[in-house]
Amino acid sequence: MYKKLTSKMEATCNDISNVAVTQSSPTMSFNGKRLVVDEIDFFAEKKKKKSEVDDQMVHHQMELPNTSLDLLITNSTSTSNRSNMEEEPSKAKDNTRNKFVAMLSELQQMNAENRRLRELVHNLNNKYNALHKDLMKLTHKQHENEINGAIKENDKRDDMIIPRSLLDIGIATKEDPSQQHYSERKLQESKNIIDKLDSGKDSEKSMVDQHESPADHKALWGWISTEATRLSSLRDVDQASETMSMIKKARVSVRARTDSSMISDGCQWRKYGQKMAKGNPCPRSYYRCSMGTACTVRKQVQRSAEDQSVLITTYEGQHNHVLSPTARAMASTTSAAASMLLSGSMLSSDGLIHPNILESTAALSCSQNTATLSASAPFPTITLDLTQSATNNSSQLLQGAPQDNQHSLLSPVLAQKFMSSATNIFDQGTETASFVDTVNAATAAITADPKFSAALMAAVTSIIGSSHSNINGTSGDIQHGNNN
DNA sequence: CGGTTTTGACCCGCGC
């Protein structure tokens, strides 16, 4: 049964855009001794508190105009209002009616905000595209000028870069796999957003259903269906182009120092293979997400060849189901990083790139945590390196992690101040549980790039989408040993 | 008994 399902799914769903994150978990030391853990749960302690905060946090990091954040918050607050209301059966009608009106206006407000947000993203994209066009022209001119004198290596570089920026703009001058990839990715993202908007609407609807009079109900329904139509028409456009096949898959990998064989990222994973890596004594394990029946998300776990205490986890794909808050944090971060990667923004941004594309990496932060972009084949990969930071994570016992940490994380300007914040987090040894924070911070750094619209969309999408779910799942760990 | 892990087989793209 499962097999059939999976194989079919693979056939049908493979074109979903992909994200990969590799993470390594920090080493915990206690009295100088290393504690070996089978599976590190990064979120063990903060789980509940964090999940509440995460949404806000991410939004702040993205420096999104607060609309989306408000949207989220309003949503939850109105929900709680409702439950309170239920507890007061007596004051029923007037109260209910008032609240309904309030909610209605709230809904409309949200709707307006949704629209505004969309426009904003759209505008951003347009501006970004225009800028990129200019940049491309400039680059091209420069290239032409340099044709005669310049070094051939440089020429090579330009050749590589130009298509990339084209890719950013979404202008296709020739059929280029990476371009297809990009547009598909984009479409996926926008589709996701719309999906999330829809689902949000659904929840609102059901919420109202329970409490409103039939008349109001109808009015609301009318409005909702109008919205739904509008949104779905948008979606159709996206769907049409979604059929494009994905050629390359973006991956996000996270390196972290850990002794555990697997990282708890809030997802359930089923192991489907293990191979001996080429230049590596340690095998590489392949997992796929088992939370959703049709979920195509995969990850590979592998120890670093050089430093076996470093675990490299590579994520690829986007979940097609609801995630636990914890998993969502990872996933959104991951997808944000991947979209960033796919948008190619880092590659075309100033001075950050290395000459030879094939092994080029762009350092995104100067602190201990480094996010690097790699255009090396076969997959575009973004790597979040958390190894250094994890090393001095000695104060595992330190329970009273000062609030400062969270504060810095929640700062709206975090994107720009990532380096200091992230460094703080680690320096103060906020236990391994801060892993998601770290990844988020790293992502924030990435998305601080001016051309972050794609990442922004993805991140917002995944955050808005899954508002409530408490599924905490982690599959067992793996053992090393066999290979082919 | 259903889901997960194990593990050899299989597939596929790529360079020769």
Place this chain on the structure above:
DNA sequence: GCGCGGGTCAAAACCG
């Protein structure tokens, strides 16, 4: 065509 390496399949074993 062949071998190789990366990746996946799937039957059997395993496990709660």
